Amino acid sequence: MAIEDEIISDITAPQSGELSEHAKEYLSVLNPEQYEAVVHEGSPLLILAGAGSGKTRVITTKIAYLIGEKGVNPHSILAVTFTKKAANEMHERAIALEARAEFSQIKTFHSFGAWFLRVYAEDAGIDPNFTVYDDDDVVSLIQKAEPKLTKKEAAVYARKISLAKDYCLLPDSPELSMREEFLNPTDFAEVYALYEKRLRATGNVDFGDLILLPYLALKENAALREKMYHRFRVIMVDEYQDSNVAQFKLLEALSGLSEGSGTYVCVVGDDDQSIYKFRGAEIQNILNFPKIFSGTKIVRLESNYRSTSEILSLADNVISNNSGRLGKTLRAERGSGKIPVLAFLPNQDDEVHFCADLIQKSHEMGVPYADWAILYRTNAQSLGFESEFVRKKIPYQIVGSLKFYEREEVKDIVAWLELLANHKNEIAFHRIVNKPARSVGSKTQDSIVETARLSFQNDIIASCRERLPKLSAKAKSGISQFLEIIDEVESLFGEDTTAGGELANDVVSEHTDELKKRESKQTLAKLIEEIAKKSGLLAYYEERDKEEHTFRVENMQELANSAVPYPLARQGLLDFLDNIQLDRTLSTSEEEINPDSVTLITLHNTKGLEFNRVVMTGMEEGVFPRNGDDEEEMEEERRLCYVGITRAKNELYLTSCAVRRMYGHIEYMKCSPFLLEMGTEGIKAIGHKPSRYTNSSFHGGDYGERGLSHPDVESDPIKRKYTRGTKIFHDDYGYGIIVNTTITDEGEFGITVSFENSGIKRFLPKYQESQLMVVKE
DNA sequence: AGTGCAACTCTTTTT
DNA sequence: GAGTTGCACT
Numbered sequence: 001m002a003i004e005d006e007i008i009s010d011i012t013a014p015q016s017g018e019l020s021e022h023a024k025e026y027l028s029v030l031n032p033e034q035y036e037a038v039v040h041e042g043s044p045l046l047i048l049a050g051a052g053s054g055k056t057r058v059i060t061t062k063i064a065y066l067i068g069e070k071g072v073n074p075h076s077i078l079a080v081t082f083t084k085k086a087a088n089e090m091h092e093r094a095i096a097l098e099a100r101a102e103f104s105q106i107k108t109f110h111s112f113g114a115w116f117l118r119v120y121a122e123d124a125g126i127d128p129n130f131t132v133y134d135d136d137d138v139v140s141l142i143q144k145a146e147p148k149l150t151k152k153e154a155a156v157y158a159r160k161i162s163l164a165k166d167y168c169l170l171p172d173s174p175e176l177s178m179r180e181e182f183l184n185p186t187d188f189a190e191v192y193a194l195y196e197k198r199l200r201a202t203g204n205v206d207f208g209d210l211i212l213l214p215y216l217a218l219k220e221n222a223a224l225r226e227k228m229y230h231r232f233r234v235i236m237v238d239e240y241q242d243s244n245v246a247q248f249k250l251l252e253a254l255s256g257l258s259e260g261s262g263t264y265v266c267v268v269g270d271d272d273q274s275i276y277k278f279r280g281a282e283i284q285n286i287l288n289f290p291k292i293f294s295g296t297k298i299v300r301l302e303s304n305y306r307s308t309s310e311i312l313s314l315a316d317n318v319i320s321n322n323s324g325r326l327g328k329t330l331r332a333e334r335g336s337g338k339i340p341v342l343a344f345l346p347n348q349d350d351e352v353h354f355c356a357d358l359i360q361k362s363h364e365m366g367v368p369y370a371d372w373a374i375l376y377r378t379n380a381q382s383l384g385f386e387s388e389f390v391r392k393k394i395p396y397q398i399v400g401s402l403k404f405y406e407r408e409e410v411k412d413i414v415a416w417l418e419l420l421a422n423h424k425n426e427i428a429f430h431r432i433v434n435k436p437a438r439s440v441g442s443k444t445q446d447s448i449v450e451t452a453r454l455s456f457q458n459d460i461i462a463s464c465r466e467r468l469p470k471l472s473a474k475a476k477s478g479i480s481q482f483l484e485i486i487d488e489v490e491s492l493f494g495e496d497t498t499a500g501g502e503l504a505n506d507v508v509s510e511h512t513d514e515l516k517k518r519e520s521k522q523t524l525a526k527l528i529e530e531i532a533k534k535s536g537l538l539a540y541y542e543e544r545d546k547e548e549h550t551f552r553v554e555n556m557q558e559l560a561n562s563a564v565p566y567p568l569a570r571q572g573l574l575d576f577l578d579n580i581q582l583d584r585t586l587s588t589s590e591e592e593i594n595p596d597s598v599t600l601i602t603l604h605n606t607k608g609l610e611f612n613r614v615v616m617t618g619m620e621e622g623v624f625p626r627n628g629d630d631e632e633e634m635e636e637e638r639r640l641c642y643v644g645i646t647r648a649k650n651e652l653y654l655t656s657c658a659v660r661r662m663y664g665h666i667e668y669m670k671c672s673p674f675l676l677e678m679g680t681e682g683i684k685a686i687g688h689k690p691s692r693y694t695n696s697s698f699h700g701g702d703y704g705e706r707g708l709s710h711p712d713v714e715s716d717p718i719k720r721k722y723t724r725g726t727k728i729f730h731d732d733y734g735y736g737i738i739v740n741t742t743i744t745d746e747g748e749f750g751i752t753v754s755f756e757n758s759g760i761k762r763f764l765p766k767y768q769e770s771q772l773m774v775v776k777e
Numbered sequence: 778a779g780t781g782c783a784a785c786t787c788t789t790t791t792t
Numbered sequence: 793g794a795g796t797t798g799c800a801c802t
């Protein structure tokens with residue numbers, strides 16, 4: 001690891017004295033708390049950063065400041081976040097402030113783990129050519145380890161194993177039997193142990209291992225820890241409220257905070273935005289941080305620069321119902337804006353139409369589609385919006401959809417790549433050896449894997465070669481074809497088949513990659529195309545595309561396209577696999593995503609994002625919040641609601657349906673308790689208000705009887721408000737006078753307005769209340 | 778080995 | 793209601 005040692009040798013001494021002009025400039029835009037956080041040094045730092053409080057600015061400015069003003073070597077700065085998107089944004093913004101930040105490690109927790117394991121594979125006791133198993137692969141592997149389990153049962157074990165790893169629990173951890181969730185199935189620990197053994201035999205890792213294995217390696221190896229203390233002098237963690245136990249232990253081991261390493265640790269988070277408990281996030285990490293690390297300085301960022309005061313006050317009304325908060329009140333620096341709108345709608349079709357209308361009408365007035373985000377609790381809810389948007393030709397983009405990598409044809413190609421990277425990958429072997437059919441049945445496959453285990457250190461390809469002469473005629477021909485394909489595609493690597501991950505993801509490797517790419521002009525895309533051709537998958541899917549009118553070949557090509565930036569070499573292959581395995585949510589290939597499109601996104605996925613106009617849909621009990629009973633889960637849902645509201649900069653809309661189709665049944669929905677918590681004061685409710693909603697404002701907490709709709713008592717006030725001759729102001733059209741009022745065929749109250757500058761328009765005021773204002777003279 | 782039909786579950790949320 | 797899984801049949 002010569003490179004590693006080289007990097008740590010040139011940490012420049014801290015400079016003293018005057019700030020550079022550049023630094024004065026970027027520090028001058030900070031508020032006092034932000035400034036304090038940026039220049040703080042000498043003890044651990046906990047930044048409690050409310051939504052929209054400029055947290056990313058603080059982190060990136062701090063990185064720039066440390067490098068530019070404090071003489072910290074950019075290589076010795078590590079910053080981790082939870083999503084690739086956030087990591088990339090942070091890196092770019094840091095570079096914009098300070099070019100040398102390019103050399104800092106700014107990545108997700110998991111991709112940091114992958115980097116660490118490649119570089120220190122030996123210390124961690126694993127093969128440096130590992131690839132990462134996704135959840136489906138884990139389930140398959142559990143079934144291989146314990147064949148009597150059905151897929152469903154195996155999935156239960158898979159989920160719990162993943163959770164156990166988040167909690168940093170191994171099969172033999174005594175704590176495993178102390179936690180309720182691991183008590184059944186009663187043989188959980190045994191299956192977990194079997195799985196671990198089998199997983200190690202494949203030479204692969206799962207997601208949990210990316211955190212757990214680096215931690216274990218550090219824990220058992222003082223020399224390695226020492227190395228890390230020199231390698232990383234500054235460690236920052238973003239979204240710290242969602243870190244899990246394993247991540248905390250990794251951070252602790254990496255920083256040596258308890259060992260007096262002198263590493264500077266800065267964590268940033270917001271306890272009100274902790275929304276990943278189901279995935280093992282441990283909110284105690286942030287609540288107890290100051291207790292665990294004595295001398296911790298706490299800085300609170302409570303100035304919100306994102307949302308209008310109307311939006312923030314709704315957010316505060318909701319979150320203040322939670323107990324056990326560190327406590328924090330956001331100040332709306334932007335001042336006041338439009339009042340949020342709550343639409344009660346008959347059913348989910350109306351919900352979809354309402355959103356589409358809102359977007360389309362605003363677009364006609366020049367509002368870009370990209371202003372809008374549709375938020376929902378579960379992925380399933382996106383379907384209705386998708387079809388409606390397609391129909392109305394509204395461009396949209398779904399964030400966080402795993403669809404691309406879940407496609408059969410994509411998984412096939414990826415399995416080929418994985419097997420090439422790691423000949424021990426049993427799951428990948430099973431997937432591709434007989435596809436298209438080569439008469440290699442499951443019995444033959446199992447016997448080959450068994451032989452690999454017994455005689456070839458799990459190398460399945462070696463096992464294939466050895467078993468070849470002894471197989472039945474059919475299987476023999478199939479396996480020999482298979483081996484031929486393997487040989488042909490492996491020859492594409494040329495002489496560069498040596499294993500090695502020393503340079504992974506470091507700047508140095510990027511340069512070498514760049515050189516190699518230019519020299520050979522060959523990229524990984526070529527490998528993928530060859531695999532598709534030689535394996536017969538191309539022909540196979542061409543045939544199926546014709547019959548089924550699908551676009552599978554296109555998808556394979558798209559995968560190939562996304563591999564163009566990677567060199568045709570072993571390292572390029574591993575980098576590419578890391579990239580797709582650790583970033584499944586983003587469609588890697590930036591295939592013609594319309595830059596001006598509406599965002600469809602789950603509430604969870606919105607963390608860290610912001611939009612001018614936000615619609616929170618499905619505000620119904622049972623949808624959001626999902627379960628109403630458990631108070632702890634309720635608090636997490638409430639935090640999720642808080643996250644959703646605070647994504648909105650200028651306009652917030654909420655929709656709630658009276659009836660929703662679920663499963664195949666019609667469900668009569670109650671409106672979400674969160675709507676009641678928001679109160680009725682700061683929100684404009686339109687549509688048929690359920691009695692539960694109208695009654696609640698008088699006695700908070702008592703949500704009233706279940707009920708759908710009251711007779712519409714609200715239409716009268718509206719009619720009274722918009723009378724002929726009234727002067728109004730419309731956000732899009734400006735000032736005008738109501739020249740006529742009508743009742744439509746559907747019984748809706750309509751007005752005709754003559755605008756000073758926009759001609760004559762007709763409206764249904766009920767649906768325009770957010771844009772319409774009566775002007776008092 | 779591959780096809781077709783019947784029965785079942787499923788809705789959290791994701792690196 | 794749909795998509796998936798498992799079984800039985802060819």
